[in-house]
Amino acid sequence: MVSLYLHVPFCHKKCHYCSFSSCVAGNEVFPTYVAALKQELAGLAATCADRQLKSLFIGGGTPTLFPCAVLAELVDFCQALFPPLPGVEISVEANPGTVNAAYLSGLRGAGVNRLSLGVQSFNDQELQVLGRIHDGTLARDAVQAAKHAGFTNINLDLMYGLPGQTAETWQASLQQAISLGPQHLSLYQLTIEEGTPFHQSVATGKIVLPDEEEILLLDEITAKLCGDAGFMQYEISNYAGYGYECAHNINYWQNGEYLACGASAVSCIAGVREKRIGDPLEYMRRIKEGRSVVMESECLSAEASFRESVILGLRMTKGVQLQRLAERYHIDLAKYYGRTLEKLLNLQLVELTNSHLKLTAEGRIFANRVMAELV
Numbered sequence: 001m002v003s004l005y006l007h008v009p010f011c012h013k014k015c016h017y018c019s020f021s022s023c024v025a026g027n028e029v030f031p032t033y034v035a036a037l038k039q040e041l042a043g044l045a046a047t048c049a050d051r052q053l054k055s056l057f058i059g060g061g062t063p064t065l066f067p068c069a070v071l072a073e074l075v076d077f078c079q080a081l082f083p084p085l086p087g088v089e090i091s092v093e094a095n096p097g098t099v100n101a102a103y104l105s106g107l108r109g110a111g112v113n114r115l116s117l118g119v120q121s122f123n124d125q126e127l128q129v130l131g132r133i134h135d136g137t138l139a140r141d142a143v144q145a146a147k148h149a150g151f152t153n154i155n156l157d158l159m160y161g162l163p164g165q166t167a168e169t170w171q172a173s174l175q176q177a178i179s180l181g182p183q184h185l186s187l188y189q190l191t192i193e194e195g196t197p198f199h200q201s202v203a204t205g206k207i208v209l210p211d212e213e214e215i216l217l218l219d220e221i222t223a224k225l226c227g228d229a230g231f232m233q234y235e236i237s238n239y240a241g242y243g244y245e246c247a248h249n250i251n252y253w254q255n256g257e258y259l260a261c262g263a264s265a266v267s268c269i270a271g272v273r274e275k276r277i278g279d280p281l282e283y284m285r286r287i288k289e290g291r292s293v294v295m296e297s298e299c300l301s302a303e304a305s306f307r308e309s310v311i312l313g314l315r316m317t318k319g320v321q322l323q324r325l326a327e328r329y330h331i332d333l334a335k336y337y338g339r340t341l342e343k344l345l346n347l348q349l350v351e352l353t354n355s356h357l358k359l360t361a362e363g364r365i366f367a368n369r370v371m372a373e374l375v
């Protein structure tokens with residue numbers, strides 16, 4: 001079974017907080033990039049024994065900068081190389097500022113069955129501070145258009161902990177999101193990454209972020225609103241209606257294998273993690289010249305992979321399945337972590353049941369600190 005990720009590294013403009021691998025490029029490079037992606041895909045498929053497609057995720061960047069017909073063709077191309085399993089999940093990330101009703105109908109018609117809209121906020125002032133290309137009205141319109149196009153699995157990305165955000169504005173954005181009837185919500189706390197305009201603005205005091213106490217209040221609002229609306233928190237930042245958890249991402253959190261194509265994309269197959277070159281122009285050049293696009297290759301030891309499985313698995317509310325871990329690595333979790341685990345158990349940051357190791361509610365708040373102990 002194959003989980004496949006395609007990276008589209010282009011955006012209309014860079015958002016002020018963004019450290020993702022994306023750049024602003026003219027439409028004229030898109031055909032060459034798509035041709036390179038297809039070439040890499042065909043090469044990958046030729047080396048793949050089991051090609052049945054379980055999930056396809058086209059992310060970015062902004063995949064919806066491509067004309068709809070181009071994305072549709074890419075989806076077709078993938079399915080021709082990797083025959084889809086029944087119930088295959090095909091996700092596309094979309095920026096509300098780049099789609100309309102016809103575009104979304106085209107995507108749905110092409111077999112895309114999960115749409116992930118990067119809304120971030122419904123508050124125009126916050127969207128402006130973030131440097132997004134859309135406002136709240138466009139975001140609302142995009143969700144409605146997606147529903148009319150027949151999407152029944154829609155994710156909305158929202159961010160909290162924004163400069164100038166208050167409990168009231170976060171509550172209003174989240175309420176607005178929920179009232180639009182999505183099946184899935186990804187709610188990320190803003191992190192300030194080096195090299196972004198936000199990093200500079202925080203350093204110079206031009207923008208001020210909510211403090212820890214204010215963040216805790218936003219977390220409480222999230223828990224209350226999502227819980228009341230029937231969204232289950234199945235991962236630290238992800239909430240879903242029953243049966244709408246993202247299969248593609250669950251595979252990452254279970255430390256499963258995944259294929260990937262495109263500039264900066266990372267794959268992990270048979271314990272070997274490969275990161276592709278980030279510069280799209282260099283990526284296209286190398287593909288054209290028949291050279292490898294892999295920039296870093298890392299062969300994970302069983303122990304390193306075991307620790308990753310623990311850290312990633314703890315992100316999920318269910319936690320890490322102990323039997324699965326033991327069968328995969330033949331390592332005893334309690335013995336391996338010894339005193340470290342005892343300390344976390346005593347602090348009630350993690351909980352060990354017969355079947356799982358998981359974060360407690362308190363542990364979820366301090367997840368980064370818990371994971372730093374177990375990494």
Ligand code: SF4
Pocket residue numbers: 010011012013014015018019020022060061062095118
């Ligand atoms: S649209 Fe997404 S990937 Fe592009 S710059 Fe903004 S945050 Fe980054």
